[in-house]
Amino acid sequence: MCLTKEQWKNKKRVEILKNIEIAQNVYKMDLQVGEMVKKIQPGQFINLYCNQGQRLLPRPISICQVDEKREILTIVYGVVGKGTREFAQYQSQDKVDIIGPLGNGYDELKKEQHSILIGGGLGVPPLVELAKRLSGNVEVYLGFRSDPFLVDTFKQYTNQVYVATDDGSYGYKGTVLDLLNQKKHVKEQAMIYSCGPKPMLKNIVKWAKEKQYPIQVSLEERMACGVGACVGCVCKIQNVETGEWEYRRVCKDGPVFNGREVVWDE
Amino acid sequence: MNSKITIAGVEFKNPVMTASGTFGSGREYGEYMDLNQLGAVVVKGVAITPWKGNPAPRIAETYGGMLNSVGLQNPGVEAFIENDIPFLRQYDTKIIVNIAGRTIEEYCQVAERLGEVDVDLLELNISCPNVKEGGVAFGTDPFMVEKVTKEVKKYSKQPLIVKLSPNVTDITEMARAAESGGADGLSLINTLLGMAIDIYRRKPVLAMKVGGFSGPAIKPVALRMVYQVNKAVNLPIIGMGGIMTGEDAIEFIMAGATGVAVGTAHFNNPRASLEVVEGIQKYMDTYGVKDLAEIRGII
Numbered sequence: 053m054c055l056t057k058e059q060w061k062n063k064k065r066v067e068i069l070k071n072i073e074i075a076q077n078v079y080k081m082d083l084q085v086g087e088m089v090k091k092i093q094p095g096q097f098i099n100l101y102c103n104q105g106q107r108l109l110p111r112p113i114s115i116c117q118v119d120e121k122r123e124i125l126t127i128v129y130g131v132v133g134k135g136t137r138e139f140a141q142y143q144s145q146d147k148v149d150i151i152g153p154l155g156n157g158y159d160e161l162k163k164e165q166h167s168i169l170i171g172g173g174l175g176v177p178p179l180v181e182l183a184k185r186l187s188g189n190v191e192v193y194l195g196f197r198s199d200p201f202l203v204d205t206f207k208q209y210t211n212q213v214y215v216a217t218d219d220g221s222y223g224y225k226g227t228v229l230d231l232l233n234q235k236k237h238v239k240e241q242a243m244i245y246s247c248g249p250k251p252m253l254k255n256i257v258k259w260a261k262e263k264q265y266p267i268q269v270s271l272e273e274r275m276a277c278g279v280g281a282c283v284g285c286v287c288k289i290q291n292v293e294t295g296e297w298e299y300r301r302v303c304k305d306g307p308v309f310n311g312r313e314v315v316w317d318e
Numbered sequence: 319m320n321s322k323i324t325i326a327g328v329e330f331k332n333p334v335m336t337a338s339g340t341f342g343s344g345r346e347y348g349e350y351m352d353l354n355q356l357g358a359v360v361v362k363g364v365a366i367t368p369w370k371g372n373p374a375p376r377i378a379e380t381y382g383g384m385l386n387s388v389g390l391q392n393p394g395v396e397a398f399i400e401n402d403i404p405f406l407r408q409y410d411t412k413i414i415v416n417i418a419g420r421t422i423e424e425y426c427q428v429a430e431r432l433g434e435v436d437v438d439l440l441e442l443n444i445s446c447p448n449v450k451e452g453g454v455a456f457g458t459d460p461f462m463v464e465k466v467t468k469e470v471k472k473y474s475k476q477p478l479i480v481k482l483s484p485n486v487t488d489i490t491e492m493a494r495a496a497e498s499g500g501a502d503g504l505s506l507i508n509t510l511l512g513m514a515i516d517i518y519r520r521k522p523v524l525a526m527k528v529g530g531f532s533g534p535a536i537k538p539v540a541l542r543m544v545y546q547v548n549k550a551v552n553l554p555i556i557g558m559g560g561i562m563t564g565e566d567a568i569e570f571i572m573a574g575a576t577g578v579a580v581g582t583a584h585f586n587n588p589r590a591s592l593e594v595v596e597g598i599q600k601y602m603d604t605y606g607v608k609d610l611a612e613i614r615g616i617i
């Protein structure tokens with residue numbers, strides 16, 4: 053049970069290879085992480101610590117993509133506050149502390165011949181590595197407010213990539229759900245994988261339930277430890293046995309949950 | 319060099335403990351460090367029945383610190399005994415159980431139940447700012463502090479540490495009340511009540527609006543309180559509040575603490591408490607301190 057010295061995980065100081073703006077206020081950062089790339093499951097995240105010491109808490113950021121051969125881990129993040137503003141200023145060759153991979157990623161059902169990936173805004177990045185690894189028929193639906201990103205990356209893995217923007221500046225004008233409803237999904241079976249803002253996820257789950265598709269969603273919550281110790285990052289999950297909801301930790305029990313078990317607050 | 323300490327007759331291999339609620343029952347951070355190196359693991363607050371805790375968001379970051387409003391979510395004492403004690407007993411470290419309650423009876427029930435199992439000390443949490451009943455309501459009135467200490471003491475087999483709230487005008491008054499109630503030691507400080515507002519959403523960041531403020535930003539307040547309490551009572555003190563390094567811990571020891579607990583620092587560095595152990599050792603080696611008693615309370 054007790055681990056030996058070599059087995060202890062630790063904060064790791066890694067080099068930034070590249071940090072570039074790929075859409076308005078959205079950055080893509082490549083990190084030289086070493087061996088860690090081998091253990092990654094799509095949907096998992098890393099804790100990225102700020103170099104500015106007064107910002108104590110790590111920022112949880114999903115793993116967007118890994119390059120196993122070159123041991124590179126890519127993240128894509130939006131500049132939304134103090135920490136991500138700091139990240140945006142990092143240059144290549146700067147160093148950052150990370151821990152990970154953390155959490156439970158998406159269950160890749162190998163037998164599943166048909167997968168539908170649905171991402172909204174900053175929920176799009178974690179679906180990239182998933183799209184890369186899934187085999188069979190993979191459809192990707194992406195929703196953005198206006199300036200889309202990662203669309204071409206998805207196109208490397210499937211030719212079924214559909215994009216919606218709120219202002220119609222790219223692809224379909226409307227929400228990703230409107231776009232989904234435009235398509236006729238006649239396949240008997242499909243696994244839905246989704247990540248995005250809560251209101252979107254709630255609607256996608258409703259849609260999936262109507263179609264009787266199983267659905268996995270990735271949730272976000274404010275975190276402190278990111279490893280399951282502080283119970284800070286909870287979401288409401290239905291306990292299938294008792295029928296009652298209970299608080300579960302997004303960082304440790306998730307961030308990916310069975311969409312049907314998530315209890316959405318109004 | 320001897321960094322051993324004794325609190326209420328229990329010997330600890332070093333003074334460094336984990337602050338309750340920041341370290342679960344050690345399982346998660348046990349993947350990042352050797353728990354055998356810690357003086358004690360102080361576990362998350364345990365109540366007689368499971369508590370759901372507060373709605374999210376429960377966490378907010380502030381300059382040099384953070385707020386939490388977890389609200390003592392815990393699986394109840396039975397689940398704790400079944401799952402966590404066997405896990406912790408694999409390690410050569412002391413177990414301190416932080417106990418929570420809504421009423422004096424509930425505190426007593428938890429203490430009594432824990433009397434039947436193998437744990438080393440109890441820490442009575444009468445200072446949680448995140449629950450309406452119990453918690454801080456007991457910890458801010460000297461009459462209640464004495465009463466709850468006295469009652470729980472009757473039911474506890476293990477030594478009883480009382481954890482004090484800093485959200486009072488005069489902390490020494492609470493310390494004296496706990497001493498009169500028969501406490502075997504004190505730990506301080508719990509979190510300060512604080513707040514953060516999201517000006518873009520025009521709402522408090524925390525769902526509960528207010529929460530407990532912790533981290534290096536509170537260290538001067540915590541240190542001052544340990545110093546004052548050490549002058550006021552004759553009980554061993556476990557000092558905490560913003561400890562990030564061995565040097566921070568030495569400050570608390572000089573202010574009068576026997577043990578020190580590391581909490582929020584883990585969120586910034588999963589190995590923080592071990593680094594505090596190493597930092598204390600290094601200070602002792604460098605400055606020729608043979609026993610921590612030489613510097614304890616010298617201020």
Ligand SMILES: Cc1cc2nc3c(=O)[nH]c(=O)nc-3n(C[C@H](O)[C@H](O)[C@H](O)COP(=O)(O)OP(=O)(O)OC[C@H]3O[C@@H](n4cnc5c(N)ncnc54)[C@H](O)[C@@H]3O)c2cc1C
Pocket residue numbers: 097109110111112113114115127128129130131132133134135136137174177178271272273274275302307378379
């Ligand atoms: C599992 C997980 C995966 C994520 N993956 C991505 C991703 O791939 N790309 C991306 O752009 N964003 C992602 N996020 C959201 C990202 O963590 C926040 O945008 C980021 O923490 C904001 O930090 P800040 O310092 O800029 O914001 P500030 O508002 O200054 O941050 C203050 C505090 O609040 C926390 N916080 C603020 N917003 C969020 C949020 N939405 N979710 C969680 N914590 C928050 C911060 O971590 C910090 O502790 C993810 C969140 C989670 C929980």
Ligand SMILES: Cc1cc2nc3c(=O)[nH]c(=O)nc-3n(C[C@H](O)[C@H](O)[C@H](O)COP(=O)(O)O)c2cc1C
Pocket residue numbers: 276282284337338339340362363386388390416443446481507508509530531532533534536558559560561579580581582583
């Ligand atoms: C997320 C979190 C949860 C906490 N839960 C508890 C608890 O269950 N019982 C308790 O007595 N104190 C609890 N505390 C308070 C800490 O044990 C400690 O007293 C306080 O955080 C100050 O130390 P620090 O600045 O090193 O974190 C909690 C603190 C945090 C940050």
Ligand code: FES
Pocket residue numbers: 274275276277278279280281282283284285301302303304
């Ligand atoms: S962030 Fe601490 S339990 Fe999830």
